[in-house]
Amino acid sequence: MSVSDIFDTLLESLKVGDASTTIAKRRDEITKSLNTEFRSIDNSTANRLMVGSYGRHTAIRGVSDLDMIYILPASLRSSYDNDTGPRRMLNRVRDALKRRYPTTDIRVDQCIVRVQFTSNKFKFEVQPAFENDDGSFDYPDTKSESWKVTKPRAEISATKECNDRTSSNMRHLARMARAWKNTNGVVMGGLLIDTLVHRFFSTTAQYDDKGTLWFDLMVRDFFEFLSSEPDKEYYLALGSSQRVSVKKRFQAKAKKAYNKCVEAIADEGKASANKKWREVFGTGVPLATSLSASSFRNTEEFIENQFPIDIGHSVTIDCEVTQNGWRPTLLRTMLRNRAPLFADKGLEFTITECSVPEPYEVRWKVLNRGDEAERRNNIRGQIISSSSPGVRHERTNFRGEHIVECYIVKDGVVVARDTIDVPITTNAA
Secondary structure, eight states, rough: OOHHHHHHHHHHHHHHHTTHHHHHHHHHHHHHHHHHHHHHHHHHHHOOEHHHHHTOOOOOOOOOOOEEEEEEOOGGGGOOTTTTTEEEEEHHHHHHHHHOOTTTTEEETTEEEEEOSSSSSOEEEEEEEEETTTEEEEEEEETTTEEEEOOOHHEEEHHHHHHHHHTTHHHHHHHHHHHHHHHHHHOOOOOHHHHHHHHHHHHHTTTOOOGGGGHHHHHHHHHHHTTTTTOEEEEEEEETTTEEEEEEEOOHHHHHHHHHHHHHHHHHSSHHHHHHHHHHHOOOOOOOOOOSSSSSOOOOOGGGGGBBBBOOOOOOEEEEEEEETTTOEEHHHHHHHTTTOSSSSEEEEEEEHHHHHOOOOOEEEEESSSSSHHHTTTEEEEEEEETTTTTEEOOOSSSEEEEEEEEEEETTTEEEEEEEEEEEEEOOO
């Protein structure tokens, strides 16, 4: 397949698609309820602004968190301009939405009212705010018991300006960066991604007028840019210059993506290139048709076909390797020391770190790769549950590059994932 074919297909797969209809319906219902509460007018969808990734038009298929500002009547400002005002305002918004959705989980969370729909996994974060003359907004914060300033219109404007200047490549790259984040478990918020994409395009004009034929080089250079960024606690957001926090280092995973891009570019035109691009961006990348000397049943399943993915937390897995007569050893230690992993070993995969607040569900995937897995017709790859809480028991059987993935599912959305390689170096059964 050509580079254009690969990236055209990827971008098409990342479109929000039919979900936009449901999102618009939910948005309008919420707005109508709040207009009834605060303005005593029915069936009006005015006085709201979609912000966040959806508002900047950089969201992708599977988006689950929708950020929305409801613009309050200016006449109410003085009534809520004291230390109890922020909480009273958020409680009032919560109660109004509770009347509209009596069976839905609706709660106040510091600066917003969270509306968790279960039928389609959408979570609206509604932020009531007073609009200022300069286009910024004052929003309530129950932690500081005060009103703070946010400037989403400046962020939306900066995104549009950069997107127009780069022939829509700003939004294309921002969407592909989200696909990379979700595929590889990179803990980055949407505003940080858009800010870094904006910064990348400020360093080069090479791709301002380029089409998808050049996207292999563009994403390669972007990941090199990310991998070279110094460690920071925060960046200044595009447009607004407000602080956007860095939750976790992203440079190492960006370097790994850069290396995969280099390999894929070298394999251009081969089926192996598609596989490497898929490792970077996920199943939106089409696989090329290739002839195989042996036939096998492809049983691999993909988590994105079962749950929306929006990585916002971290999880780390490791594996205790055991065998009678041998001291148990952690697999990641073996990999660092380049110690071989032989067959007939017991493997206990466990979660060693997880930032997701409980409760949550755990899913696993054990994928066998290589000629021997195909010859044995045993590539596995199904999405499965834990053997016991937070633990998956396996055993080494045959040579090959095997992979184990762990997914953390909360409120019906995959919010964290991690992968560990299991390189078995012997052909013994």
